[in-house]
Amino acid sequence: MKKLLASASALAAIVALAPTGAAQADELTLCWAAWDPANALVELSKDFEKASGTTMKYEFVPWPNFADRMLNELNSGGKLCDLLIGDSQWIGGSAENGYYVKLNDFFDKEGIKMSDFADATVYAYSTWPKGSPNYWALPAMGDANAWFYRKDWFENPEIAGEFKAKHNRDLAPPKTWTEFKEVAQFFQGRQIDGKTVYGAAIFTERASEGITMGATSALYPYGFKYENTPGKYDMEGAVNSADAVAGLEMYKEIYECCTPPGYTDSYMGEGLDAFKSGQVAMMMNWFAFMPGMVKDEQVGKVTGFFVNPSQKVAASTLGGQGISVVANTDNMEGALAYVKWFAQPDVQKKWWALGGYACHKAVLNDPSFKDSQPFAAQFLEAMGGVQDFWQEPAYASLLQAMQRRMHDYVVADKGTAKEALDGLIQDWTAIFEEEGKL
Amino acid sequence: MPDMNAIADRVASATPPHVGKAIRGLSDRSIAWIFVAPTMILLLAINIFPLIWTVYLSFTNYASNRPNRAVVNVGLKWYQDILSSPEVWAAMQATAHFVFWTIFFQTLIGFGLAYLIDRKFRGHAFWTTIILIPMMLSPAVVGNFWKFLYQPQIGLFNYVISFFTGIPPSSFEMLGSVTLAPWAIVIVDTWMWTPYVMLICLAGLRSIPDYIYEAAEVDRASKWRQFWSITLPMALPFIMLAVLFRGIENFKMFDMVVLLTGGGPGSTTELASITLKRQAFEAYRTGYSSAFAIILFVVVFGLANIYVRALNKVKQR
Numbered sequence: 001m002k003k004l005l006a007s008a009s010a011l012a013a014i015v016a017l018a019p020t021g022a023a024q025a026d027e028l029t030l031c032w033a034a035w036d037p038a039n040a041l042v043e044l045s046k047d048f049e050k051a052s053g054t055t056m057k058y059e060f061v062p063w064p065n066f067a068d069r070m071l072n073e074l075n076s077g078g079k080l081c082d083l084l085i086g087d088s089q090w091i092g093g094s095a096e097n098g099y100y101v102k103l104n105d106f107f108d109k110e111g112i113k114m115s116d117f118a119d120a121t122v123y124a125y126s127t128w129p130k131g132s133p134n135y136w137a138l139p140a141m142g143d144a145n146a147w148f149y150r151k152d153w154f155e156n157p158e159i160a161g162e163f164k165a166k167h168n169r170d171l172a173p174p175k176t177w178t179e180f181k182e183v184a185q186f187f188q189g190r191q192i193d194g195k196t197v198y199g200a201a202i203f204t205e206r207a208s209e210g211i212t213m214g215a216t217s218a219l220y221p222y223g224f225k226y227e228n229t230p231g232k233y234d235m236e237g238a239v240n241s242a243d244a245v246a247g248l249e250m251y252k253e254i255y256e257c258c259t260p261p262g263y264t265d266s267y268m269g270e271g272l273d274a275f276k277s278g279q280v281a282m283m284m285n286w287f288a289f290m291p292g293m294v295k296d297e298q299v300g301k302v303t304g305f306f307v308n309p310s311q312k313v314a315a316s317t318l319g320g321q322g323i324s325v326v327a328n329t330d331n332m333e334g335a336l337a338y339v340k341w342f343a344q345p346d347v348q349k350k351w352w353a354l355g356g357y358a359c360h361k362a363v364l365n366d367p368s369f370k371d372s373q374p375f376a377a378q379f380l381e382a383m384g385g386v387q388d389f390w391q392e393p394a395y396a397s398l399l400q401a402m403q404r405r406m407h408d409y410v411v412a413d414k415g416t417a418k419e420a421l422d423g424l425i426q427d428w429t430a431i432f433e434e435e436g437k438l
Numbered sequence: 439m440p441d442m443n444a445i446a447d448r449v450a451s452a453t454p455p456h457v458g459k460a461i462r463g464l465s466d467r468s469i470a471w472i473f474v475a476p477t478m479i480l481l482l483a484i485n486i487f488p489l490i491w492t493v494y495l496s497f498t499n500y501a502s503n504r505p506n507r508a509v510v511n512v513g514l515k516w517y518q519d520i521l522s523s524p525e526v527w528a529a530m531q532a533t534a535h536f537v538f539w540t541i542f543f544q545t546l547i548g549f550g551l552a553y554l555i556d557r558k559f560r561g562h563a564f565w566t567t568i569i570l571i572p573m574m575l576s577p578a579v580v581g582n583f584w585k586f587l588y589q590p591q592i593g594l595f596n597y598v599i600s601f602f603t604g605i606p607p608s609s610f611e612m613l614g615s616v617t618l619a620p621w622a623i624v625i626v627d628t629w630m631w632t633p634y635v636m637l638i639c640l641a642g643l644r645s646i647p648d649y650i651y652e653a654a655e656v657d658r659a660s661k662w663r664q665f666w667s668i669t670l671p672m673a674l675p676f677i678m679l680a681v682l683f684r685g686i687e688n689f690k691m692f693d694m695v696v697l698l699t700g701g702g703p704g705s706t707t708e709l710a711s712i713t714l715k716r717q718a719f720e721a722y723r724t725g726y727s728s729a730f731a732i733i734l735f736v737v738v739f740g741l742a743n744i745y746v747r748a749l750n751k752v753k754q755r
Binding site: 067068071072074075093096097098205206207260261262263264265393394396397400404407408409411412413414434 | 696703
């Protein structure tokens with residue numbers, strides 16, 4: 001019997017000491033997407049480790065699975081993450097379901113002012129309900145959809161001369177979508193250095209969010225709106241306005257005229273591959289990839305950047321994330337200490353220097369900021385006109401509907417742009433009705 | 439040969455007296471229950487309970503990402519929504535297309551290969567192994583490398599088609615075309631799983647006794663006649679079994695198609711299981727997706743049941 005009791009005690013001790021997925025007091029797990037900025041954050045956080053004695057652990061998930069993995073983690077009440085740099089669209093659901101800690105009291109206590117951060121980022125990454133002074137995250141990584149282009153091709157006298165002869169203007173980064181189409185068509189199928197090149201790499205991915213992020217980059221500048229009156233869910237005439245239809249038609253035209261063959265299900269990775277391999281003259285992608293591109297051995301020196309073209313208005317699709325404290329954490333004190341540390345202007349400056357997109361005004365308003373990187377000025381310009389997808393708790397259903405409607409129209413060539421947007425209103429209306437908001 | 443009596447005696451003497459007494463007090467039926475109970479409990483816990491729970495959820499508005507929302511009974515709403523949804527019917531049509539054509543080609547080619555392999559020839563064991571390789575691969579691997587094979591600019595598939603037809607390789611997109619994508623996934627599944635059908639058919643062909651063919655030879659039956667009167671009828675239960683296995687598998691096909699097309703272009707290759715996954719784990723419409731899962735379960739279960747009855751009839755002939 002004694003032996004049995006001793007064995008049982010030993011087993012109980014092993015079970016108690018075994019790793020449970022919960023963080024220890026001097027350990028913090030930060031969850032984010034697996035991409036270049038995450039590596040920069042690991043580097044940055046070494047300072048926090050030194051200063052606090054906390055060991056930082058990381059859970060970085062590739063983008064296509066990031067939302068699935070992290071939302072399942074939150075929904076299941078998991079304890080994997082103490083800190084989560086979650087997508088801006090998750091904030092509504094995470095706030096309403098109590099997955100994130102509301103940070104107002106903490107900010108007040110520690111003297112962290114939201115007015116120190118760029119207004120657009122506070123609105124997009126921190127607040128729920130939108131625009132209210134209820135903060136669920138600290139702006140961590142500003143981002144927007146923008147463009148990379150082959151500067152060496154644009155500046156090639158022979159190519160530039162041919163363009164000027166054809167279009168009676170200089171070959172330069174396009175300022176409007178109409179110009180963009182002209183430039184993309186000009187490069188499509190052209191022989192450069194003995195290779196056939198194509199106009200542009202755009203987002204067409206079906207499974208997660210790709211084609212929505214791409215299409216909205218055309219829709220927003222044409223005047224697409226989600227609602228006529230913010231907060232009223234009155235979508236008729238906004239989502240399917242004549243401007244929105246024109247924007248969507250433009251995106252499809254670009255897809256049809258100017259993308260490489262087989263470019264039917266492509267997102268960030270495929271775009272980077274196409275651009276780095278010298279296949280395309282222009283590539284749509286997030287600002288987050290620009291620091292990495294500048295350092296690229298093959299094309300870093302010949303790559304230029306430009307902000308998303310405007311049409312009726314200047315607008316860019318918002319990316320980026322805020323850093324939130326997961327309510328389920330076992331190390332609340334440590335997680336809050338990390339947020340406090342991260343909010344310091346000096347840390348934010350280093351964050352930018354390492355390749356992260358700081359949102360602190362101490363960084364952005366610094367007179368040297370615009371010249372600090374070849375894409376810094378464009379970043380500032382883009383962040384002045386960003387628009388985001390719905391951030392509602394039902395965002396996943398709303399996104400799924402848009403993915404299907406956009407891919408059906410743009411890639412599968414089903415119906416017209418008007419029909420696609422009308423259908424989208426139907427889908428979104430049904431979702432909001434199910435949510436009890438209509 | 440060990441002395442069984444000695445072993446029994448050793449076991450009996452090693453059994454503590456109180457255990458022996460307790461077991462001696464039990465009936466055979468009770469002992470049988472003791473042995474069966476763990477399996478029954480496991481089955482109830484991991485199969486039956488989730489099924490019952492899914493049925494319950496299918497009548498509610500429960501959403502796994504909305505733990506704070508009150509769970510309300512919605513009656514048959516989800517069932518009505520699903521059965522009247524054009525998207526669901528489109529997914530069911532895509533699934534039917536995929537299931538029918540994959541089974542058709544796999545059975546045809548699989549049986550043909552089995553028939554050829556069954557002939558004794560030099561190196562047939564080697565060729566059998568070679569043919570089996572695709573089914574040994576992971577669907578994730580298959581999905582990824584066929585994605586490269588179908589790539590219009592660098593893909594081998596397009597170059598092979600171009601070589602035989604003269605059509606420029608970059609002029610068609612197997613995965614990006616609404617017309618070709620449904621066939622692209624059929625080709626990949628057929629490539630991967632035909633060997634499996636071949637194996638089952640081969641087992642069927644090898645189970646036919648030689649004396650039947652010898653008797654047919656004596657009766658001067660032609661090879662053609664032998665095939666239709668002996669080979670096919672006797673291998674039919676095996677072929678039907680292969681069709682059943684492949685049918686059930688392909689009805690719930692998910693991984694390979696997601697990797698190849700992600701359900702696109704548009705929703706052209708969005709099979710029912712992909713729609714179900716998106717509703718359940720991306721949109722988190724748990725009630726809706728539970729109802730959808732029940733509908734799919736009933737369809738597969740019903741069809742499989744009808745099919746098994748037919749299979750039994752064929753076996754009894």
